[in-house]
Amino acid sequence: MADASSDEKRERLKAALWFAVGQIVDEESMKKNRNATPQFIGALTEMVWEQIESTATDLESFSRHAGRTTIRADDVVLLARKNPDLHDLIKDYVDELKAKKAEKGKGRPTR
Structure with a gap:
């Protein structure tokens, strides 16, 4: 029965993804005075879904390879390694978050 629930x-x-993609396509279509067919929205949704599944699988693999059960920001940085511009953006953001966290930690009293 777990499979039925999972499915x-x-x-x-x-x-939900199809609905969200449809809304975005409709908004953009109206801005550009164009039409998009339901088949286009369906195909775009499938493409996005496959990308999400691929990304999730890669992130799980990176985490498992590191001996963890939790995906961390470093796994996301590693995922973006083949796209230098995206990698730099994500790395800078993660470094900024780590710096803020370290700064917050300095203000706490030690026991």
């Missing part, structure tokens, strides 16, 4: 969740997530 149902997967289908609900895909439906």
Whole structure:
């Protein structure tokens, strides 16, 4: 029965993604005075879904390889390694967050 529940969740997530992609496409279509077919929205949704699944699989693999069960920011930085511009943006953001966290930690009294 766990498979049926998992399949149902997967289908609900895909439906939510389809709805969100459809809204974005509709908004952009109206701005550009163009039309998009339901087939286009469906194909775009499938493409985005496959990208999400691929990304999730890669992140899980990086985490497992490091001996962890939790995905961390470093895994996301590693995922972006093949896109230098994206990698730099993500790395800078992660470094900024780490610096803020370290700064917050300095203000705490030690016991």
